[in-house]
Amino acid sequence: MSTTNLETAVGNQPLKRVVIDPVTRVEGHGKVTLLLDEDNRVQQARLHIVEFRGFEKFIQGRPYWEVPIVVQRLCGICPVSHQLAAGKAIDQIVGAQLSPAATKLRRLLHWGQVLQSHALHFFHLASPDLLFGFDSEVQKRNIFGVIAEHPTVALEGVQIRRYGQEIIKAISGKKIHGVVVMPGGMNKAMKPEEVKTLAAGIGEIVGFCVKAVALAKRLYQEHRNRHEAFGRIESPFLGLIGPDGELELYDGGIRVKEADGSRFVDQYPCNDYMHLVREQVKNWSYMKFPYLIDKGPEYGWYRVGPLARLNNCDRITTPLAEAERVGFLAAHQGLPQGALAYHWARMIEALHCAEAIREMLGDPDLMSDDLVRIGERHFEGIGVIEAPRGTLFHHYEVNDEGLVTRANLIVSTTSNNQAMNESIRRVAIDRLNGANLTPELLNEIEVAIRAYDPCLSCATHAVGRMPLVVELEAADGTRVGAISRDEAGTIAIG
Amino acid sequence: MTDQALGITIDGAAVPCQAGDTVIDAAHRAGVYIPHLCFHPEFGPHGSCRLCMVKAGGRYVAACTTPATPGMSVESDTAEIKELRLRITQMLFVDGNHFCPACEQSGQCQLQATAYGLGMQDLHFSPSYPKKAVDASHDEMLLDRDRCIQCNLCVRASDRVDGKHVFSLGGRGIETRLMPNSASGLLRDTEFSAEDRAAHVCPVGALLFKHDNYARPIGRRLYDRTSIDRIGNRRADDAAPGGSAP
Incomplete structure (x- = not known):
């Protein structure tokens, strides 16, 4: 059965409605609705992001220099990526060619961001499913369960995240929502003692990341058939790429690969993104559905994020991560496509970040005071960056007084919107069709979402055992039954 | 003496x-x-x-x-007076549109520091979300009325030090707004300059420079490490042109 056919149920047969609300172990508030026929076969499956962000609107009328600091509040997990993407856009507005010091500080900051975010995503939010099994006891399927049964894994995950946050704090002043990006550069250099302290700790973090890759690979390989097929869809992959085809997280051109590995575009200029990607609105979701214009909305949706980046790049510039990338691709026939392959790719990227940080910490430019360069004013700026979850577009227009008149953001989650919907439909078809619904089965829907994204709508904070009610209703709205979970994790059926 | x-x-x-x-x-x-x-x-x-x-x-x-x-x-x-001051501060917040987390004066702002000093945890009153226009017409300065607390300091500085009479408070009651004294009502049509004393006395973030924004890093801002009651009467503008010594 095609997954796309499950976007909207056809016919007028009576259907039961099942709602997973909220999706747990993700930041932000997401909801999944399933419509089932009398034989519990899935007729419709949708992931809804139920919050309205509105940043594009309320940034209008504000001065351009505020933008990076305001819009980073979109998210509590990857605010650095938003600050940097907006900062890159504002650099264009002030006509800046960044100094080497500012560029290196930003790159280091972003590696810290991706490192801590990937650790949070994998260890805190996803690993309980992978370590204990999707259908394991709900009471232990959380980070506290990991701490209890796999303390070394948990501790190293926490340490990786902490280190990434220390990088962010050293550069931006705070671990979350720091203030460092200025139009045309950065507002401070690093102090020698900060560099020294961080350099002293990075060797251990690289080691932890090597083990993290091994863990992600082992978990994937142990259940190879199931994990490779789980939530598997095929799609093009979009992401930034360096000038020589290398993995690039901060700045580059856009590459899109078809599902079969052929190149759709390469080194596509970021400032022309609006001629490559368009967003479709659907009446059942607050989140838009981006697609490649030339392919159209039906066939043009694509994926971004760690899997897309590893499938797109020709190499990784750091040796340990490059060796792992080669092994990752060699383990698959063709491009890896399964949703759970994201986690393996994610840990390879974490290793790359740790290696890149180690190298950068030896660069004296980090302590240079040549931090801000301003050029000729422009009235439009576009910043594109690879956020932890994928390609992030920030686009602003300003008037001659310096006030924002238009803003467009395509965040990573949005780019993966269709893909997440397709993956939960795949899971619904493969695992839920005709089955009696249980909390464990419904968790498999969430496992697919977590593979892509741990922060659906940015900046609401719900982690762990959220209260959950799954209600079964007949098509006429009559309540058939329910499964609920309270804050203590107690499951009630009936 | x-x-x-x-x-x-x-x-x-x-x-x-x-x-x-x-x-x-x-x-x-x-x-x-x-x-x-x-x-x-x-x-x-x-x-x-x-x-x-x-x-x-x-x-x-x-x-x-x-x-x-x-x-x-x-x-x-005293507890009684501090309670009154807290309520006054909360009223100042709900009378404007203050978004401290992204304001470039965060850490330098007397209103924010005062709120911290008084232990303010919430707005207490319902926000009024007033509509107050931003005046970005001036080449060097931006007037953000959302953050203006109508303290009249820029008015007094412009009158008494700069001798330009750039500002006045116009309107009445809750419609009172800081207004540039020009026929157009816009800052660009006044003699205002970023060198003026009036450009440096705003205790909040209502008068902002259009350059070097967010230049002061976290950790080096006036109230980052010490609360306003310990800093006392030292002000963010003390080092500004014509400012009093700390």
């Missing part, structure tokens, strides 16, 4: 005075901190923010407009 004979007490501590002092003048010189926003030692009393409310002779009075009379006993740092 101070005269002990003219002295007053603030919370029981002797504070010497000079002839003509207000209560806050004497406190300021003695290093005793009385919370304030519209008061500035260079520009004389205004009495609008009411944050410097103290109790003297059984009455609530504004320390910035009340003459220090010999032997006066002033209560300032």
Whole structure:
């Protein structure tokens, strides 16, 4: 059965409605609705992001220099990526060619961001499913369960995240929502003692990341058939790429690969993104559905994020991560496509970040005071960056007084919107069709979402055992039954 | 010259005075901190923010407009008065549109520091979300009325130091707004300059420069490491052109 056919149920047969609300172990508030026929076969499956962000609107009328600091509040997990993407856009507005010091500080900051975010995503939010099994006891399927049964894994995950946050704090002043990006550069250099302290700790973090890759690979390989097929869809992959085809997280051109590995575009200029990607609105979701214009909305949706980046790049510039990338691709026939392959790719990227940080910490430019360069004013700026979850577009227009008149953001989650919907439909078809619904089965829907994204709508904070009610209703709205979970994790059926 | 004979007490501590002092003048010189926003030692009393409310002779009075009379006993740092100051501060917040997390004056702002100093945890009152226009017409400066607390300091500085009369408070009641004195009502049509004293006295983020924004990193801002009640009367604008020494 095609997954796309499950976007909207056809016919007028009576259907039961099942709602997973909220999706747990993700930041932000997401909801999944399933419509089932009398034989519990899935007729419709949708992931809804139920919050309205509105940043594009309320940034209008504000001065351009505020933008990076305001819009980073979109998210509590990857605010650095938003600050940097907006900062890159504002650099264009002030006509800046960044100094080497500012560029290196930003790159280091972003590696810290991706490192801590990937650790949070994998260890805190996803690993309980992978370590204990999707259908394991709900009471232990959380980070506290990991701490209890796999303390070394948990501790190293926490340490990786902490280190990434220390990088962010050293550069931006705070671990979350720091203030460092200025139009045309950065507002401070690093102090020698900060560099020294961080350099002293990075060797251990690289080691932890090597083990993290091994863990992600082992978990994937142990259940190879199931994990490779789980939530598997095929799609093009979009992401930034360096000038020589290398993995690039901060700045580059856009590459899109078809599902079969052929190149759709390469080194596509970021400032022309609006001629490559368009967003479709659907009446059942607050989140838009981006697609490649030339392919159209039906066939043009694509994926971004760690899997897309590893499938797109020709190499990784750091040796340990490059060796792992080669092994990752060699383990698959063709491009890896399964949703759970994201986690393996994610840990390879974490290793790359740790290696890149180690190298950068030896660069004296980090302590240079040549931090801000301003050029000729422009009235439009576009910043594109690879956020932890994928390609992030920030686009602003300003008037001659310096006030924002238009803003467009395509965040990573949005780019993966269709893909997440397709993956939960795949899971619904493969695992839920005709089955009696249980909390464990419904968790498999969430496992697919977590593979892509741990922060659906940015900046609401719900982690762990959220209260959950799954209600079964007949098509006429009559309540058939329910499964609920309270804050203590107690499951009630009936 | 101070005269002990003219002295007053603030919370029981002797504070010497000079002839003509207000209560806050004497406190300021003695290093005793009385919370304030519209008061500035260079520009004389205004009495609008009411944050410097103290109790003297059984009455609530504004320390910035009340003459220090010999032997006066002033209560300032009491739970009752702090509660009043907290409510006044909360009213200032709901009267504007203050978004501290992204404001470039965060860490430098007297209103924010005062709120922290008073232990403000919430708005208490319902926000009014007033509509206040931003004036970005000037080449060098931006007037963000959302953050203006109508302390009148820029008005006084422009009148008394710069001699330009760039600003005034127009409108009435809750419609009161800081207005540039020009036929168009826009800042660009005044003689205002970023070099003016008036450009440097805003205690909040209502008057912002259009350059070097967010240049001061976290950790080097005035109130990052020390609360306003310990910093006392030192101000963010002390190092600005014409500013008083810390």
